[in-house]
Amino acid sequence: MIANRHIILCVVIFATIHTNQAKVVNKNIERSLDISSQLVKDVYKITATNSDGKPISVYTFIVPAAERKNLAFISVKDEKKKELKFTEKLVDGNNQFIIAFSTSTATEIFTIETVYIKKLTPHPREIPQSGKQLVRYEGNLYLYSPYETVTQKTNVLLSSANILSHTQVKPFNVAANKIKYGPYENIAAFTNQSLFIHYENERPFLTTTRLERIIELSHWGNIAVKENIFMEHTGAKLKGSFSRYDFQKDVRHGNAITAYTTLLPAAAADVYYRDTNGNVSTSNMKILHDFVELELRPRFPLFGGWKTYYTLGYNIPSFEYLFNTGDKYMLKMRLIDHIYNDMVIDEAEIKIILPEGVSNIELQTPYPVKRRPNEVHYTYLDTVGRPVVVLYTKNLVENHIANFNLKYTFSKVTLLQEPLLVVAFFFILFIIAIISLRLDFSFNTTHSHKD
Template identity: 60%
Template sequence: MWKHGLIFMCLIAGIYCAVDTAIENKKVERTIDLTSQLVKVYHKINLGRTDNGVISAYTFVLTEDEKNHLAYLSAKDGSKKELKLTESKTSNGWEYLVSFSNPAATQTLYIEAVYTKMLQAYPASITQSEKQLVRYFGNLYFFSPYKTVNQETSVYLSSRNVESYTQIKPVSMSESTISYGNYENIAPFTTEELVIHYENHSPFLIVSRLERTIEISHWGNIAIEETIDILHSGAKLKGSFSRSEFQKDTRNSLSAVKSYKTILPASATGVYYRDTNGNISTSNMKILKDSVELDLKPRFPLFGGWKTHYTLGYNVPSFEYLFNNGDNYLLKMRAIDHVFDDMTIDEAIVKIILPEGCTNIKLITPYPITRLPDTLHYTYLDTFGRPVISFSKRNLVENHIHDFNLKYNFAKITMLQEPLLVVSFLFVLFVIVIICMRLDFSIVKEKEIHHHKD
């Protein structure tokens, strides 16, 4: 996997010419979090110059391999203000240009990167009672087009059980943390493979597909339903599964996922959790001060390579998310919500069903999405259909839990349409009943005539 980075090292001339070579990474403090199935890398970079100029922009570089696994990237200045990142593809990799709002001779930069599917189960298959080991491949040094004067790296693991790790001095290990550095005077684009092989039993669950449907009612309710496909992407189960062994020894099957917590809004009501067989009653719901915690337990424990499919639904009051000024409405809700801790979603499809009669619909999302064709949804008493706004997004993590804004116009008088349809239907029904009651369909008179003739 790291070969791509080594190839990238050989082709750096084009990038190197494009950056300000007077800028230096005076001190880089890098933290690599490997405690879950995600790889989270945090950088604190103190910048300076070798001349008397100012720093107005900075170039952050990713290799092609890192880009393929990248789910989220953000940059902040010394005051923790969000900075704009401008992405560009080069012949060698990916550049992210960071622009500072206040140019200065020195700058502090915070960069956070979250990668998915970067940890490899090794061995790839294990028995029910074996421990799950994974390997991480990375770069020991901060990969940068600038010279790095001083660098420290801390790697946080989920276990003290470490099979092996790169040992380039100075290096030390304490509990479940490996510390590298200080390393000094690192040339631009220096690479040195960092490999860590360790035990990791955190849930390696991937939401392969999430379909989230949000149905808006102007009568005070919003119905939310999520159809979720989950895959355990850890070391695959080797051999057959023994239910008796699983229940007998709780120390075994550490890599199996028995349950996980989903967080719902505090106002969630009418919660249901079912799969293709019906309702799953093994879940527990706990109402907290600011949320509803749902402990979901699938019908069977999830081992490596196993899948599950279920539907989760609930209702929330519309006044918390729907705002209006006259006939102008604004819906402000999360594009995705918390499924489980350190989640990764391969593909999410969000569908918003609006009331019939909405016009001038405008969608504003917190990050780039793929807009899907608008469709119509029909329910009881609909005449020309409810507009459905849909969009999709791939490779999501918890950092993508942000609100989208949906603006639209809706004439309030349109809300009378359904009650009037019901009243009209009942009125017509009563008229038909009255008419039928007044008509004489009996054959008594005919019988009487026949009797008189006789």
């Protein structure tokens, strides 16, 4: 009898939830699709209503499983630009993002921003040195939603007016490098209508395949940052051989990447840039008010499929990023920096080297990252070694440039360790010198003879 009551109760709860979800309607959707770079930036401004007038407590945003691997970033903000929390779960092969509203009302206006990587496909996949890069975008014309949509408009921004073909579901309008779709009305839930665009995209398809970032903190006033960066041109591959003569003659340079701009902290100093052959001098640095702009030029132009590797390093004063109260310290700085515009980082390993003697380490990151076991780093005058916090993450874009907080305990008395070791070393050296000078190590060669 009790089991039957539980079954009936579960059925009632499920039916209630299903009924409530069925009453949520997308009253209006304004979509902005930016595919003018190698990133796909999709922004939905949604006005959702509940037909029975009851407050909307949660809203489900669906990312199909086939697209989840390309999703690098997602954020949700309400009408006042306040971040809304969400949870992700896998249901029926689709990834559902359950958005919770802080103040539930019958009508909610919010914005969902997503950034996808590697969703644009070069077509053709190979082009000659002076050829134009053409790419294809494939997606859904409508918001793939579990709710009915009353009306939706979509604005597409391209990098060029050279559009070879595109989906033509009326009404639509093409003007230069923009396509406007809609408004479309009364779209049923889970409607899947293909959106296809084949167009010219000459923007750099530069991917950082691996980033090794090392942050070494010193309590003597300096933070040393070193980055080992592995890059690849992931656009249309070069067809045929490379001609230096044709490259110098063609000022357009096709889809080759000859330079890009890196942004460093405003206080960055002692900047160096080198590759496997040594220091690279072909770089320009501008010190601006809020940051240092560094234009980097690889030793050779990067065509599709070509790779390069270099090391970038600089020093920054610790007082701008390190805060303390007594023996309690907090390091607050960026987890990653701006490498180039519309950057894509496949994987990143961040190592934070702390001073020797640190304890009670607590880390807070702006987004989930994988924390690997701590390592130990030895340098001059170390005895037990310096603790190293190791982090690993994948699929990063510019939206992931945010600060982490690293809290720890450090006794100021420990700062005397290295000076005392130096003093002790020289003291022992002087003692040895004094003893060696006072002792007579000469051999006595005088012998006595008897007559």
